[in-house]
Amino acid sequence: MKEQQYNTLKDQISPPTPYALNLLKAFVVGGLICVIGQGISLFYMIFFDFTERTVGNPTVATMIFIAMILTGLGQYRKLGQFAGAGSAVPVTGFGNAVISAAIEHKSEGLVLGVGGNMFKLAGSVILFGVVSAFFVTLIKLILVSVGVASW
Known part of the structure; x- marks a missing residue:
C-alpha cells in the first residue's frame, strides 16, 4: 500500500479531532485550577497572616500536595484525560508527574524504584x-x- 493510499484510508477511518472542544476544556479546567489556587492564597492571607509577597510558596506547595493526593487516588488521571494540557500545564501537573513515576516503579523497591525514578x-x-x-x-x-x- 502506498503512503497516499494509507493516508486516505486513515483519514476515512479515524474520527475527526474536536480541536475547539479540546481547547475549551483545557482552558476551563486550567482556569479552574488557577481559581482554586487563588482561593488557597486568599485563605492563607486571611487566616494565617501571609502577605501577597509571602503567600506564593505555601500556595504552590498546597496545590502540588492536592495533585499528589488526587494522583494517588486515581482521580488526576481522569482529569487529565478530560482536560488534556489544562491539567498538565499548571503546577499541579508537576505533582502529578512526580507521584505517577513513583507509583509506576514502586514494585522495584523504595530506593531503586521509587527514589530512582521519581524525579526522572x-x-x-x-x-x-x-x-x-x-x-x-x-x-x-x-x-x-x-x-x-x-x-
Missing part, C-alpha cells in the same frame, strides 16, 4: 527552572547596575 521527568523541570531563574536574575542584576531597572 520532574528533574528536568527543576533543572530548567533553576537555570532560567539564574539567567533572569543575572539579566535583572545587569539592568539594575546600568540604571535601566530598579529592585
